[in-house]
Each structure stands twice: as structure tokens, then as C-alpha cells.
Amino acid sequence: MDKNVFIKEPHGGNIYKASEQFGIKKEDLLDFSANLNALGVPRSLKQYIIDNLDELKNYPDPDCLQLARSLENYLDVPADMIVAGNGASEILFLLFDVLKPKKVLIPAPTFIEYSIAARQSGAEVKYMELREKDGFRLDAGKLTGAIEPGVEVVFLCNPNNPTSATYPRNELEQALEYCIKKKILLVIDETFIELTDDPAGYSMVSRIKGCDNLFLLRAFTKLFAIPGLRLGYGIGNEDLITDMAERKLPWSVNTFACNAGDVLLKDVEYLEKTRQWLLEEKEYLFNELSGFWWMKPFKPETNFILVRLLTEKYSAGSLRVELAGKGILIRDASNFMFLNDRFIRLAVKDRKSNEKLISVLRTIQC
Amino acid sequence: MDKNVFIKEPHGGNIYKASEQFGIKKEDLLDFSANLNALGVPRSLKQYIIDNLDELKNYPDPDCLQLARSLENYLDVPADMIVAGNGASEILFLLFDVLKPKKVLIPAPTFIEYSIAARQSGAEVKYMELREKDGFRLDAGKLTGAIEPGVEVVFLCNPNNPTSATYPRNELEQALEYCIKKKILLVIDETFIELTDDPAGYSMVSRIKGCDNLFLLRAFTKLFAIPGLRLGYGIGNEDLITDMAERKLPWSVNTFACNAGDVLLKDVEYLEKTRQWLLEEKEYLFNELSGFWWMKPFKPETNFILVRLLTEKYSAGSLRVELAGKGILIRDASNFMFLNDRFIRLAVKDRKSNEKLISVLRTIQC
Numbered sequence: 001m002d003k004n005v006f007i008k009e010p011h012g013g014n015i016y017k018a019s020e021q022f023g024i025k026k027e028d029l030l031d032f033s034a035n036l037n038a039l040g041v042p043r044s045l046k047q048y049i050i051d052n053l054d055e056l057k058n059y060p061d062p063d064c065l066q067l068a069r070s071l072e073n074y075l076d077v078p079a080d081m082i083v084a085g086n087g088a089s090e091i092l093f094l095l096f097d098v099l100k101p102k103k104v105l106i107p108a109p110t111f112i113e114y115s116i117a118a119r120q121s122g123a124e125v126k127y128m129e130l131r132e133k134d135g136f137r138l139d140a141g142k143l144t145g146a147i148e149p150g151v152e153v154v155f156l157c158n159p160n161n162p163t164s165a166t167y168p169r170n171e172l173e174q175a176l177e178y179c180i181k182k183k184i185l186l187v188i189d190e191t192f193i194e195l196t197d198d199p200a201g202y203s204m205v206s207r208i209k210g211c212d213n214l215f216l217l218r219a220f221t222k223l224f225a226i227p228g229l230r231l232g233y234g235i236g237n238e239d240l241i242t243d244m245a246e247r248k249l250p251w252s253v254n255t256f257a258c259n260a261g262d263v264l265l266k267d268v269e270y271l272e273k274t275r276q277w278l279l280e281e282k283e284y285l286f287n288e289l290s291g292f293w294w295m296k297p298f299k300p301e302t303n304f305i306l307v308r309l310l311t312e313k314y315s316a317g318s319l320r321v322e323l324a325g326k327g328i329l330i331r332d333a334s335n336f337m338f339l340n341d342r343f344i345r346l347a348v349k350d351r352k353s354n355e356k357l358i359s360v361l362r363t364i365q366c
Numbered sequence: 367m368d369k370n371v372f373i374k375e376p377h378g379g380n381i382y383k384a385s386e387q388f389g390i391k392k393e394d395l396l397d398f399s400a401n402l403n404a405l406g407v408p409r410s411l412k413q414y415i416i417d418n419l420d421e422l423k424n425y426p427d428p429d430c431l432q433l434a435r436s437l438e439n440y441l442d443v444p445a446d447m448i449v450a451g452n453g454a455s456e457i458l459f460l461l462f463d464v465l466k467p468k469k470v471l472i473p474a475p476t477f478i479e480y481s482i483a484a485r486q487s488g489a490e491v492k493y494m495e496l497r498e499k500d501g502f503r504l505d506a507g508k509l510t511g512a513i514e515p516g517v518e519v520v521f522l523c524n525p526n527n528p529t530s531a532t533y534p535r536n537e538l539e540q541a542l543e544y545c546i547k548k549k550i551l552l553v554i555d556e557t558f559i560e561l562t563d564d565p566a567g568y569s570m571v572s573r574i575k576g577c578d579n580l581f582l583l584r585a586f587t588k589l590f591a592i593p594g595l596r597l598g599y600g601i602g603n604e605d606l607i608t609d610m611a612e613r614k615l616p617w618s619v620n621t622f623a624c625n626a627g628d629v630l631l632k633d634v635e636y637l638e639k640t641r642q643w644l645l646e647e648k649e650y651l652f653n654e655l656s657g658f659w660w661m662k663p664f665k666p667e668t669n670f671i672l673v674r675l676l677t678e679k680y681s682a683g684s685l686r687v688e689l690a691g692k693g694i695l696i697r698d699a700s701n702f703m704f705l706n707d708r709f710i711r712l713a714v715k716d717r718k719s720n721e722k723l724i725s726v727l728r729t730i731q732c
Contacts, residue, residue, distance in 0.1 A: 011425075011616070013424070013425040014425065014427070014428065015424055015425075016427035016429075016431060016432075017427070017429075020431075026424075031424075034424075034425060036423060040420065040423050041419060041420055041422045041423050045422075046419040049415065049419060050416060050419075053407060053412045053415060053416075054406065054407055055594055056407045056411075056591075056592045056593075056594035056595050057402060057406050057407050057591045057592065057593070057594065058379070058381055058392075058397075058400075058593065058594055059377075059379040059380065059381075059400060059593040059594065060593070060594055060596075061380070061382035061383070062380065063382075063383070065382060065386075066382075086452060086615065086617075086618050086620075087617060089615055089616055089617065090615055090618070093615055113616070120613075225422075225423045226422045226423065227422075227423070227424065227425040227426070227617070227621075228421055228422035228423065228424055228425065228426055228620055228621025228622070229422050229620060229621070230426075230617065230618070230620045247486075249452065249455055249456055249459055250377070250455055250479070251452075251453055251455065251593070251596065252452050252456070252596070252618070254452075254594055254595060254596045254620055254623070255593075255594025255595070256594070256622075257620070
């Protein structure tokens with residue numbers, strides 16, 4: 001076997017590389033490695049693009065004014081507390097580039113890019129372990145206890161990637177109170193928040209007005225299944241947002257992304273179908289996976305499932321290779337801090353795809 | 367009159383802001399402030415996007431492999447000497463972010479973002495004046511004479527924005543020889559090079575293989591009139607390109623930009639029509655402008671014309687306001703280093719638009 005097939009990918013969703021790596025056409029790979037709305041690209045967006053192809057001849061609005069106004073309405077937050085970016089990842093790197101914090105605390109396992117962005121800005125990164133036996137949940141007391149002197153930013157992900165656990169609202173409120181008192185910035189990545197069963201209940205967006213110590217990361221990527229379009233945003237206090245907007249690459253958000261936000265946020269039919277899909281499929285896939293003796297899935301609270309492998313026959317890496325040969329691409333989760341080669345992550349997809357996954361998993365000899 | 371109308375724009379092409387500033391719908395503004403191919407968005411690209419709307423559900427290939435291979439063929443340069451970016455501007459900022467040069471020399475007037483990117487990386491910026499009486503042309507002897515001790519990067523734009531002057535090939539060769547000897551990096555922004563009458567003759571791309579001291583900036587933006595899509599690239603030595611690729615924001619180039627490069631580079635019909643258009647309209651507009659007693663246009667070598675105002679009645683700023691009221695948006699060029707409020711810049715557009723510009727200019731009382 002070619003040793004290239006064991007190359008670790010830092011993220012899921014790189015079907016181009018996976019296709020080369022495994023010698024399988026990307027059309028023939030069912031991608032469970034990227035956590036996206038299974039409804040696919042909204043029809044409303046496609047129509048918008050078709051109707052506005054000639055808009056490409058204009059530079060994008062560097063201030064994304066129209067988008068900021070749509071978001072102002074959607075979030076009930078003033079436009080000057082919002083900065084749009086080339087996906088949440090531009091906002092993440094920009095935030096650290098502007099803040100240049102000395103020390104950052106990150107509860108983990110979590111999305112790997114936080115520590116990459118923090119280190120790139122010169123920060124020292126401290127981790128606090130979210131433990132499997134606590135269901136990877138956040139305890140505010142433990143979190144604040146882990147905040148060493150010198151920590152200037154605490155970085156959370158809610159719901160958390162890859163654990164699919166939400167953090168209780170009261171724990172977040174306690175953590176925020178502590179951060180306010182200690183003049184620490186609490187950053188919460190809420191890029192999956194709209195794919196939970198109670199976005200308004202879990203999100204801290206209602207707390208952001210007048211609060212200088214809270215910053216939220218959001219994106220259109222997961223909710224609307226459009227990672228290829230590149231659209232994310234940050235919400236924070238006006239001074240920080242101004243600094244970020246000044247430092248930002250001009251025109252980093254392309255014209256379609258810049259102008260289509262309003263169309264997407266008003267696509268009520270798509271959003272309603274999303275709720276239905278998630279409610280049914282999250283449950284369905286979790287229950288089906290729970291039926292395998294060799295897998296321990298953790299109860300998902302958003303559109304992906306973390307799984308511990310209980311069989312010794314496969315590691316995350318070798319299972320990934322085995323499944324790719326059967327047309328299924330999964331996320332080897334062993335490169336997340338505090339996880340190991342026993343962990344994989346699976347996206348919740350549409351019923352037909354989920355059934356296909358289950359039937360392929362049944363062919364695996366453990 | 368609202369004082370907002372005198373707000374200086376750092377760049378041309380912001381029709382969103384201009385539209386707000388002047389209270390004119392953007393559809394009613396003929397934009398001579400952005401220097402783009404007047405043929406507009408290629409039909410081949412539109413068709414490609416329409417046929418591939420569902421590709422947005424995939425993350426873009428972070429390495430833009432397909433694009434790099436198309437460019438390898440187009441430029442006759444190995445793919446590992448090429449890095450793609452969110453417009454040439456991402457490449458520009460990334461280059462400085464990786465190099466962090468102590469001191470940079472920039473012949474000016476030229477595109478403003480070079481010095482912004484250089485200063486943001488911590489560099490000291492030195493300017494060398496390109497003089498009007500020399501036709502804003504580059505003299506290699508003067509350039510190398512202006513290279514102080516400590517200069518690590520020399521940054522040129524060829525053809526130069528806003529002067530529309532190309533730099534003679536022999537002067538560039540001399541400058542490069544000097545840079546090689548002194549271990550200085552010569553960076554040339556060639557984003558307009560394909561909109562000259564001899565791209566192969568003016569470009570230094572044939573010199574780049576095996577040369578560690580040359581870096582070229584290129585883009586699809588101007589040639590294909592797609593500033594809204596965001597696609598540029600850098601060409602340089604493998605080590606520098608590797609460092610830039612590692613430092614780059616993941617997925618900064620969206621899926622359409624990433625995948626459409628090949629379609630565009632093979633659109634022979636569009637490229638041929640472009641040559642025809644440019645040949646005729648550059649000449650036409652220059653000749654027409656030369657007929658006004660109150661304007662001194664400089665002979666253009668690419669798709670825009672720098673003009674000195676000879677009348678005292680208008681400054682660049684007040685003429686911009688006057689013309690906006692008549693549905694024409696021009697570039698006030700007074701914020702370019704070494705220029706002043708006597709200078710404007712006009713894009714070369716299609717015949718109908720150029721005629722409209724001329725007829726509106728005839729109504730101006732000087």
C-alpha cells in the first residue's frame with residue numbers, strides 16, 4: 001500500500017487531496033469529513049448568482065455595507081459591531097493579528113486553527129482538557145481556575161468541534177463575568193450554533209451589546225453548506241471591530257459572498273427544512289452508530305458525531321483508508337489535542353447518505 | 367453641498383461608496399475609476415459558474431493544484447514556483463508578512479498598497495521619484511543609485527499604475543543584475559502586463575526560473591474584468607513560495623476562482639478581442655483627450671490614462687464631484703505619492719462609454 005494514504009490531513013473536507021491520495025474520483029467519494037448542512041447549496045443562492053454574474057466586473061464593497069446591514073437585522077446587533085471576512089478563518093487570524101495577546105487559554109479538544117492563529121501572532125497557548133468522562137462539557141469553575149496570570153484571551157467553540165457538545169448557558173455566563181472582572185477577552189466560535197436545536201438559547205449574541213469582553217465568530221459556511229463561497233463574520237466591541245476592519249485585506253470577501261448574505265438570511269424555507277433534517281438525522285445516525293459493538297458515538301448536539309473506536313483492529317487512520325476504498329471519506333480525529341488514534345468524526349448527512357454509511361460500516365470486519 | 371462628497375477614496379472602483387456619496391444609483395454611474403478589461407466578464411466564466419454552482423458545497427482546494435497546473439502551462443514556470451491568492455493584494459501582504467524586510471525602495475508615483483503592506487510588516491519605506499519630464503519612465507542607473515544600504519526589497523509596477531508607462535526591458539534587466547549582486551529582492555507587479563501591446567516583451571517571467579532575486583505579482587482581475595471573483599498569484603523561488611503557502615490563510619481563494627483559471631486562460635476568443643479593443647480604444651481615447659485645451663493626457667501603454675489638469679478652475683477632487691453629477695466616475699489621483707490635485711486617472715473603456723466620457727467632458731466649462 002502506498003504510504004501516502006496515511007498522510008494526515010489537518011482538516012476534513014479536502015476532497016481534492018483525498019481524491020488524489022486514494023486515487024478515487026471526487027464524485028465517487030461520499031464526504032463525511034466536512035460538517036455541512038446536508039441540504040446542499042440553497043437554490044436561492046444559485047439563482048442570485050445566475051442573476052448577478054456581471055457583478056463580478058465590480059470590486060467587492062470592501063466594507064460589505066449591505067451585508068453588515070442584513071446582519072444587523074438578523075442578529076439585532078449594530079452594524080459597527082460586525083466585520084465580515086473570507087470565512088470565519090480570516091476573522092480568526094485577523095483577530096489574533098490585531099490583539100497580539102501574550103497568552104491564550106483554549107479548552108480542548110477543539111478546532112486546531114485557534115492555536116495555529118494564536119501562535120502565529122506570537123501568543124503562548126495553554127490548554128485546558130475537556131474530559132471524556134464529563135461528556136467533554138465545560139465547567140466554568142474549572143475554566144476560570146485554569147486561567148493563569150497573563151492570559152489575555154480565552155477561546156471557546158460552542159457547539160464544540162469535534163465533540164459536538166454545547167456548553168450550558170449558565171457556565172458561559174459565569175465564564176464571561178469572570179473575564180469581565182479580569183479584563184480578559186472571551187472569544188466564542190459560534191460557527192455551528194445555528195445547527196443546534198436552540199440557537200437563541202445557546203448563543204451569547206444577546207449579551208454582546210455594551211460588553212467589551214466578548215467576541216463571537218460566525219459563518220455562513222456550515223449553515224448554508226457553502227464553504228466554497230467564503231463568508232464569515234466577527235461580532236465584537238466597536239473599537240476592536242474598527243481595528244480589524246482597518247487591518248483587513250481589502251476586498252477579501254468576494255462580490256457574490258458580499259452581496260448574497262441578505263438572500264440567504266431570508267431563505268425561510270431552507271432554514272425550516274434545515275431544522276427538520278437536523279432533528280431527524282442527528283438522532284437517526286446516532287442511534288444507528290450506537291448499534292455497532294465496536295463504536296462509541298458521543299451524543300451529538302450539532303451536525304456531526306465524535307466516535308471512539310472500541311476495536312483494536314482499526315485505528316482512526318487505518319479505518320479512514322479502509323472506508324475510502326469503499327467510497328466513504330471520514331475525519332481521522334487523532335490530531336485533535338487530547339484525542340488519539342481511537343477517535344473519528346462523522347458528519348450527519350441526508351438519510352440516503354447516512355444509510356449508505358451504515359451499510360458500508362456493516363461490511364467492516366472488526 | 368454635502369462635505370462628504372469630498373471624501374478621498376484610497377482606490378478607484380468603489381462604486382458602492384461612490385453611489386452612496388453622490389446619491390446616484392450605481393447602475394447610473396459609468397465607472398472610469400477602475401482599470402478593467404472593457405469586454406466585461408467573459409462568457410466562458412459565466413457558463414463555468416452556472417455549470418458548477420453545486421461545487422460551492424466543497425471547501426476550495428487550499429493548494430489550488432488545478433490552477434497551479436494551468437498556470438505552469440500558461441507561464442512555462444514550474445507549479446511549485448507559483449502561489450495563488452485572494453487577488454494580487456493577498457499575495458502582496460503575504461509577501462511582506464513573510465519577508466519582513468527592514469527597508470523597501472519604491473519608485474513612485476505608484477499603487478498605494480505597496481507602501482501600506484510594507485509598513486504593516488514593519489518596513490521603512492523609501493521612495494524614488496519618477497519624474498513627469500522623463501515621461502515617468504524608469505532609469506536603471508537612477509534606481510540603483512537610490513538603493514541605500516539596508517534596502518532589502520525594490521518594488522516596481524510594470525506597466526505602472528497610475529502613469530500607464532511601461533519600463534524598458536533593458537532597464538529592468540540592469541536593475542535585476544544589480545539586485546542579484548546585492549542580494550536584494552526585485553518585486554515587479556505585472557497585474558496589467560497582459561494589457562500591453564507586447565506582454566512577452568515587457569514581462570520578466572522568462573527570467574524567473576533559477577533566479578532567487580525576482581518575484582512577480584500577477585492577477586486575473588484586470589485582464590478578465592473580474593475584480594469581484596478575487597484571483598491573483600505570485601511567482602518566485604520555491605523556498606519563498608513554500609513559506610508563503612504555509613503562512614497563507616487556508617481557503618482564501620474561493621471555489622469558483624480556484625477552478626475557473628483554466629477556463630479563462632483557454633478563452634482564446636476573449637483574449638483576441640481584448641487585443642483588438644485595447645489597440646483601438648487606447649489610441650482613440652488618448653487622441654480625443656488630447657483635443658481638450660485644459661487636459662494633458664500622458665501617452666498610455668496600458669488600459670488607463672493619467673491626465674494633468676491644466677485649468678485652474680477644477681482640482682482633481684472638484685472635477686470628480688462635477689463629473690459624478692453627470693454620471694461619470696473618475697479617479698482623483700491626487701493621493702498618489704509625488705502627484706497632486708492636478709492629476710486624474712481615466713480607464714480606457716468600450717467605444718460607446720469612451721464617447722460618452724468625451725461628450726460629458728465637452729460640457730465642462732473651464
